[in-house]
Amino acid sequence: MSRKPYVPPRWFIVLAWYTHRGLYRVTGGRVGLGHPKDRNHWGTMRLTTVGRRTGQQRSVMLGYFEDGPNLVTLAMNGWGEGEPAWWLNLQAQPEVTVRLKGSSRAVHGRAAVGEERVRLWDRWREIDTDLDGFAARRSSETAVVVLEPR
Template sequence: MAKAASVPARWIVRSAWRIHRAIHRCSGGRLGLWRPRPGRWGALRLTASGRRSGKPRSVILAYLEDGPNLHMLAMNGWGAGEPVWWLNLQAQPDATVQLSGRAPRPVRARAAVGDERTELWQRWREVDAKLDAYAALRPAATAIVVLEPR
């Protein structure tokens, strides 16, 4: 049984996201993104089309690699509801991803299902021992989003 987890207040989580994006922007992209290492996730910049506006929307997300694919948790700071970036990708799955030290590349998003989801969830568990406790805070299952090269 997973130990109960708690997350910081929503305003703290949102402030941390804003600060992270500001560091990336103010550094001209030199800071704020990094590659995953054994036992650690990386940070990437995802740019997708807004589902209502059609305008480019960028976020910085934690990710892991699985061969040529990248995957992340659609966790919304472990709060209720789906993150906006995932809603945008469901409406328009083609996007662009920026990795540390690399040129932007086009990707297509999809949700992991079945055995693939189970395997990827286990990989995230290896990075965060409290993953199941955090996931239990959400009213619905947390999607694992796979970004495939296009």
Template structure:
């Protein structure tokens, strides 16, 4: 058996991943959302802007995330740049599950976040694995289980 076939994919250092996301957010902000922000398309996933409420500060916090559509819901994974621990946006959602999602070409949508569990989590994890072949290998490098987060659209507008 070829040793490279079983080796986990190379992940850039955490400082690089986090820095790249900061640049991504800045480019998004400077372009008014036209650059580096796409709806779901033929690649199977898109990028959205999620606005959460800071768990300690109470201030709005924005993050750009990859997402899948699952019916009316949007699904993201809380990977923290493949570093240990959970990303701040997921900790914020655990404290304040109401948030706002912005996808290019759509009006901002209020959502309520929840962690997928059981059979739903496994189904959604497999869907992510279908668009990201390295998902399982990258997740295996972390001691922290990677949450699958469902952003359920709120019809009430609250």
């Protein structure tokens, strides 16, 4: 059984999310996004969904890696319980946009399943050796989200 690595208190995680988005906004996008440096790192993207109840655009900063033309992220909710709102929004309306450093993409989001999920989870495990320990903190399986170009 994997050990459960330390996760900061929820207030700290939420503060970090707001700070990251704030830096991105204040700097006009010059700070806050980053490409993976190499195979052993993840990058940061800005995902914009449409709120499933409000119909308004909602943006979130997420880690990702590239899998061919696709971007791959995890619906982990800061390793807390429940599904993140962006993932619920994406499931309701999978046509979304992502902003990467220097470019934007229109993408279609979906959950990886079967062998694809196993392969992509293993790839995340190469980047984050504590992945299984973090995932063990959640009572439900963490979705591996694939963002395919449209």
